[in-house]
Amino acid sequence: MSEKTIESPGKSFLVLILPISFLIVFLVNTWKVLLVILGLLMVFNLWQQSRWEKWCNQVNPLFYELIEENHGKIRPMDLAIKGNFSGQVAKRYLDSKAKEFGASVLDSENEEDQSYYFINASILGDILDSSELVEKLPAQPVTKIARSFLAPPPPISLEGEAQSESLSVPTHEEVRKPLEEQLVFGSLIQSELAKRLNVYSSTVYKRRNDPDFAQWCRSRDPDGIAWSYSRKSKEFFPMEE
Structure with a gap:
């Protein structure tokens, strides 16, 4: 019984040692290749990011034009039609712009109908101007208005009338x-x-x-x-x- 109890931990230890040793040998023999692959992946990622930024700079004028035309509201379909590219690319571009400018996103069941709302100074000014309230005259009691119509007009002298006419002509x-x-x-x-x-x-x-x-x-x-x-x-x- 004692021999079996001693052999079982030894076997389990060997089971763990073998994969670790193979992994160490593999890393020692291939670390240069792994570094080259990692470097290539980093370069490829930087190249893709640079390419995306250049493409975004080309699309920015179309984006700003649509913002002005639609008063801040834009959909991926609108941008895709305007720029002649896919809807997925348009959605990715608008998502990045929404994070950059803090735009509001109105979700919908269909991703193509998703709306983005960008607010700038001119659009905000138009909203404030359109919501501006015009002051109204205070309401007067009906009895006072009726009495004012029924009351006879005050007499006006000829001198006062001539003076008022001269003052009223600008x-x-x-x-x-x-x-x-x-x-x-x-x-x-x-x-x-x-x-x-x-x-x-x-x-x-x-x-x-x-x-x-x-x-x-x-x-x-x-x-x-x-x-x-x-x-x-x-x-x-x-x-x-």
Whole structure:
């Protein structure tokens, strides 16, 4: 019994020693080859990364153009169609951009319908302008309004009437002065033009790309001035007649 108990640990030890010894011999004889293979893998990985970065630099203009056109929303299918490459590559590119810029990703069952939302300063300004609220006049009781209509008008003397008429007729300089004060920088932003045209800021935002935008502005502008929209600066400029 004692001999069997001594032999069993020895056999188990040999079972462990043999694979380890073979592994050591293999590493000693092939370590140079393994180093070469490891170096080749590292070089190949760096080459792929450099190639991907060069490709991304070529796609970046298309990406920024789609962001401007779609107001920050983009899908892999849109980028794939625009750049004429596969949807998987487009999704990989958008995933990297989403991590870089912290974009919001709206998941869906179909990966091609996945939407990415990128917000820049101009898009954020448009959102804030479109959500701008116009102040409303406070509501008055109906009884007060009815009494004001029923009450007789106060008598006006001829001198006061003539004086009021002379004051109510504005000169050309008085009409032009507010516009000159507004056009300090030569242009107006969306909210300023909306106040000038007496419309909601969201209305200007919706109609700014219409073909008849200039004529529409002329019909609502107090000075009859036509305005044009610049996509580059996101501002509105008066059109010279």
